[in-house]
Amino acid sequence: MTPLAADPEAMRIVQGAAITLEPQRESHAGEMFAVLGDPAIYEYENEPPRSLEWLRERYRKLESRRSPDGTQQWLNWVIRVPPSQLIGYVQATVYPDGRGAIAYELGSAWWGRGLARQAVEAMIGELAARHGVRELTAVFKRDNHRSRRLLERLGFSPAAPQRHADLQVEDGEVLMERRAAP
Numbered sequence: 001m002t003p004l005a006a007d008p009e010a011m012r013i014v015q016g017a018a019i020t021l022e023p024q025r026e027s028h029a030g031e032m033f034a035v036l037g038d039p040a041i042y043e044y045e046n047e048p049p050r051s052l053e054w055l056r057e058r059y060r061k062l063e064s065r066r067s068p069d070g071t072q073q074w075l076n077w078v079i080r081v082p083p084s085q086l087i088g089y090v091q092a093t094v095y096p097d098g099r100g101a102i103a104y105e106l107g108s109a110w111w112g113r114g115l116a117r118q119a120v121e122a123m124i125g126e127l128a129a130r131h132g133v134r135e136l137t138a139v140f141k142r143d144n145h146r147s148r149r150l151l152e153r154l155g156f157s158p159a160a161p162q163r164h165a166d167l168q169v170e171d172g173e174v175l176m177e178r179r180a181a182p
Contacts, residue, residue, distance in 0.1 A: 011065065011075060014126045016118040021077035021126075024089060025063060028078045029056040031086045040108035044141035071096060073131065079106065079119045087115065090123040092133070100133035116150055124154070137177045139169055151176045 011023035022028070033052045042048060049055040062076050073094035079087050088106030095101075102123065106116050127133035138156060140147040156176035159167075169175045 010130070011077070012126075012130075014077065014122045016122040018081060019087075019115055019118050019122065020080045021090060021119060021122055022080055024059060024076035024078050024091075026056055026060040028086065029059050032059075032078060032089070035086055035088060035107045036105070038107045038109075041105055044144040044147075046105075067093075075123075075127070075131065077119075077123060079115070081110075081115065088119070090119050092123060092127055092131075094127065094131050094133055098132055098134045099137065100127050100131070100135070101137045101139070102127075103138065111146065117153060120150065120154060135177065135179055137167065137175060139167075139173050139175050142172050142174050148174065148176075154178070 013023070014021040029052060033049060033055050036048055036055070039048075049058070059076075062074055065074055066072065067074060074091070075094060076089060076091040078089050081087055087110045088104065090104045091102065093101045102120065104116055104120055104123075106119075110116075124133075124136065127136070136156070137159070138147075138151055140151075156178040159175040159177045163169075163177065164175050167175060
């Protein structure tokens with residue numbers, strides 16, 4: 001497998017109708033720590049950052065925009081709404097075969113407003129146009145009906161059981177996939 005050339009400057013600001021995606025930087029950690037402290041977003045998975053310092057260090061490491069072995073691009077954006085508030089993030093792991101695995105998280109105060117859809121659509125467009133992504137996957141906990149509805153609205157459909165096995169999806173999780181627009 002050939003390592004990807006991951007230029008940290010290759011990421012750019014992506015504009016949506018009511019959101020802006022900014023390449024995630026260490027400087028976003030303070031504001032994002034408050035967003036990620038919302039207990040409602042951990043109903044199905046993950047946990048809040050251990051501390052502000054831990055989050056700063058994580059964001060600093062992610063600024064490399066690539067996995068330690070160089071085979072994956074790690075593309076992370078924070079989501080900003082006017083006038084200047086951060087409300088969450090979108091992220092993608094881009095593999096050399098043109099596949100991208102996406103994830104997203106918004107503070108619960110922003111749910112139900114169409115902002116997650118806008119942010120994920122903007123990221124998907126950027127992944128296809130600038131990073132060569134042609135196939136997308138997303139994994140979520142089976143009971144997370146909000147994520148299922150969002151992904152279905154974005155054209156994702158449940159993956160075949162063999163794909164779950166191939167990608168080592170855990171019990172209780174659902175893998176959804178779609179082809180990116182050409």
